[in-house]
Amino acid sequence: MIDSITLWTVIIGLGLGSYLLRFTFIGLVGDRPMPAWLLRHLRYTAVAVLPALVAPQVVWPAATGGEPDLPRLTAACVTLLVGYFSRNVFAALISGAVSLFAMLALVG
């Protein structure tokens, strides 16, 4: 059981810390110009962080106890390829979901 002092310390500390992480750049830098090298790096934030967030879950899914899983790997590849070639988020999402359930039904 978690004692309530620990719990509230964590809730408040994590809340404040998360807000500061989110506020620092957008709030304090604002519309001051940023150096070109920094802007060049920031252009790649989304395509670098979001795949890194999910890659371990794709390769070692928690649902299979961390064992690589053919249906999930296939679904991830289908989603990426359909999204890349169609440039359409929903086509990618639906193809990914359909391929996941189809593969789960086939392979189990």
Place this chain on the structure above:
Amino acid sequence: MPITTSKTPVPADWFRKGLRDGTPFVLVVGPFAVLFGVLATEAGLNVLEILVFSVVVIAGAAQFTALQLMTEEAPTVIVLASALAVNLRMAMYSASLTPWIGAAPLWQRAIVAYFTLDQSYACAIAQYEERPDMSVPERIRYFAGAVLPVVPTWYGCTVLGALLGAQIPQGFALDFALPITFLALVAPMLRTPAHIIAAFVSIIVSLLAAGVPWSLGLVIAGVAGMMAGARAELWFATRGAGR
């Protein structure tokens, strides 16, 4: 870049456009929030504590991390450091949004900061890059629309999970809703070789660094991917291949 210029007409109402683009995320955020409510109940938190947790922190992955470590009775400092490390990407999102909406009034930026989530960031940055001619107020309206359906879902579904407790059936492969959504969002953003290189490097590094404690592997991989993308951009530019 003619490929990225959308042929669809300029929306009259950017808030509505955001609302339309953000609504499908309800399907991803909902189950994730229910799961948090269920696990937090199992860890002994009451409904009020769970709701406050979700409202104050508003970051799924960090909340799961903190909850997990608290149930393992890790020291409070470690709990905070680990969960904040998981949330370091929020600082990167914030920095990445700054060139687009940094000129908005401070109070709007203060509100945007609270609502900077994986979903709202991904939605907004994809839209801003697709239509660089949007004005700053239009970008803010779009952001507000995109985040509006997600946030009540996050609060409401954590409470739902708390009330349902452990009655939720397993299965449905809902664990995979999150990876598929983010991959679907990112794939159309891979517009140039530099973007592809950035994504590729970050994936490889995130797998290699998966064992790094405190989820710092994610931040290491993100920075490596950004550096690779920036390097590649310079390299392609000097070769005259263009961006």
